[in-house]
Amino acid sequence: MDRMRVYVVDNGGQWTHREWRVLRDLGVETKIVPNETPVEDLSVDGLVLSGGAPRVGLDAAKMGRNGDYLERAPVPILGICAGHQFMALHFGGRARPAAVPEFGRTEVTVEDPGDLFIGLPRQLVVWESHNDEVTEAPSGFRTLASSDTCPVQAMQAEDRPLYGLQFHPEVEHTQFGHRIFENFLRVCKDAL
Numbered sequence: 001m002d003r004m005r006v007y008v009v010d011n012g013g014q015w016t017h018r019e020w021r022v023l024r025d026l027g028v029e030t031k032i033v034p035n036e037t038p039v040e041d042l043s044v045d046g047l048v049l050s051g052g053a054p055r056v057g058l059d060a061a062k063m064g065r066n067g068d069y070l071e072r073a074p075v076p077i078l079g080i081c082a083g084h085q086f087m088a089l090h091f092g093g094r095a096r097p098a099a100v101p102e103f104g105r106t107e108v109t110v111e112d113p114g115d116l117f118i119g120l121p122r123q124l125v126v127w128e129s130h131n132d133e134v135t136e137a138p139s140g141f142r143t144l145a146s147s148d149t150c151p152v153q154a155m156q157a158e159d160r161p162l163y164g165l166q167f168h169p170e171v172e173h174t175q176f177g178h179r180i181f182e183n184f185l186r187v188c189k190d191a192l
Contacts, residue, residue: 004045004188005029009037011052011063011082014129018170019048019080022181035064039072046076046188049083051129051168066090076161076187084134084164088152091138097131106147108167114144114156116163116183126153126167126174133166161187 006028008019016032023030032050033042049066063086069077070090079087085095106128110117124145134152137143141162145154153166163184169177 003027003029004185004192005043006046006048006185006188007042007044008032008048008050009035009064009066009069009083011035011050011066011086013051013080013082015168015170016050018168019050022170022178023048023185026178026181026185028185035066037065039065039068042069042073044073044075045192046078046184047073048184049077049079049086051081051083070162076184076191077163078184079162079164080170081129081166081168082132084155084166085132087162087164088134088136088138088141088155091141091157093134093138093141093152094136095132095134105173106150106167108145108147108153110145110154112142112144114142114154114163115161115187116154116156116165116180117144118183120176120179124175126169126177127171128167134164161191163187 010016010032066086089095108124108126110122133150137152137155141155155164169180
């Protein structure tokens with residue numbers, strides 16, 4: 001059987017290559033693709049919507065075809081930072097400039113493990129880098145984790161394998177970041 005294929009959609013994030021590297025190190029066939037890549041050209045088992053330079057809370061139009069992927073790609077999708085914010089906006093939630101932008105170390109509380117936090121502790125130290133944040137999860141999504149200043153650090157759709165993380169699991173300062181990716185890959189494998 002071929003290796004599982006999970007691509008990273010490049011939204012201009014500073015750590016997009018780290019997302020790719022974590023997936024590669026976990027034994028997945030992966031590559032970074034531009035966010036204007038047509039969904040028909042993506043023969044994959046999962047997608048990661050990277051963080052990005054666009055201020056999603058102010059200018060979601062710079063996120064390329066991310067909306068197309070969310071609507072038409074029949075695979076699990078993990079949105080990270082800007083990808084998470086775009087996912088929330090796309091499905092009717094709210095993402096806005098943060099009252100308290102988070103940069104660096106933040107403690108996150110897991111309220112519901114969902115699929116991403118299975119086997120992980122309730123409190124995690126994670127790495128943040130955002131001016132915008134999800135302030136309200138969309139209808140049909142449940143909030144998995146929050147921090148003192150950000151109410152939706154992680155979310156999961158109820159009826160499809162769609163996930164969002166405000167923080168950066170690909171950065172070594174995030175506790176259990178590789179485990180979070182492994183949990184996402186388990187969802188991708190189960191969907192095959």
